[in-house]
Amino acid sequence: HFAILRDTWTNISLAITEVDVLLPKPEPKTRDEFLKYSREITLDPNTAFRCLQLSENDRKVTFMECSHLRGHGDRSTGFCQVLSKESLTGHCYWEVEWRRGGFEVAVAYKNTCRGGNLYDCGFGRNDKSWSLRCDTNSYLFWYNNTKTPVSGPQSYRIGVYLDHRAGVLSFYSVSETMTLLHRVQTTFTEPIHAGVQFSDLQVFIIGFGPTIEFLKLK
Secondary structure (H helix, E strand, O other), rough: OOOHHHHHHHHHHHHHHHHHHHHOOOOOOOOOOOOOOEOOOOOOOHHHOOOOOOEEOOOOEEEEEOOOOOOOOOOOOOOOOEOOOOOOHHHEEEEEEOOOEEEEEEEEOOOOOOOOOHHHHOOOOOOOEEEEEOOOOEEEEEOOEEEEEEOOOOOOOEEEEOOOOOOEEEEEEEEOEEEEEEEOOOOOOOOEEEEEEOOOOOHOOOOOOOOOOOOOOO
């Protein structure tokens, strides 16, 4: 009887452990809690539009004049965008900081359009990417070519939280406090990549060299 009882308790214990692992963890509330999931993001030069220059160990991207830059056979065409080298699953948090112009902070599957219909290749203009457009006085969330106005405090630093298994993607305005801008509940079918995209057409005309940087948080 003792052996049977012991085996029963062992099975119950294993079942409880398994359920505990599968249960979604509560979403962080404070920046310190988010930082526990911080992930260093580096950008993949092979996915960068030809007018984008990477620096700071591939964490920073700058829009440049295109005349002196040679193209790359594997690079994105049309949109000023770039994806991360890292494929992301599990719990991840990262922050981007931007200067001048408008930009979009996004997540996307690796096979997000790399040709064909130009407009469909933009982050958030298809069903394989999710994007938050950030301008100096407004936000817009894009998914599957549908845009949703987003209200929130202006910030030049945006935090992104991912819970891949739970299908949660959240964007935050980061300053002295963190303010939730937009939260997505979906189902991710494969690992995703962080991405950014310059969205202000003035950068094509003026060429002030707007920049976006993935920050080192550890």
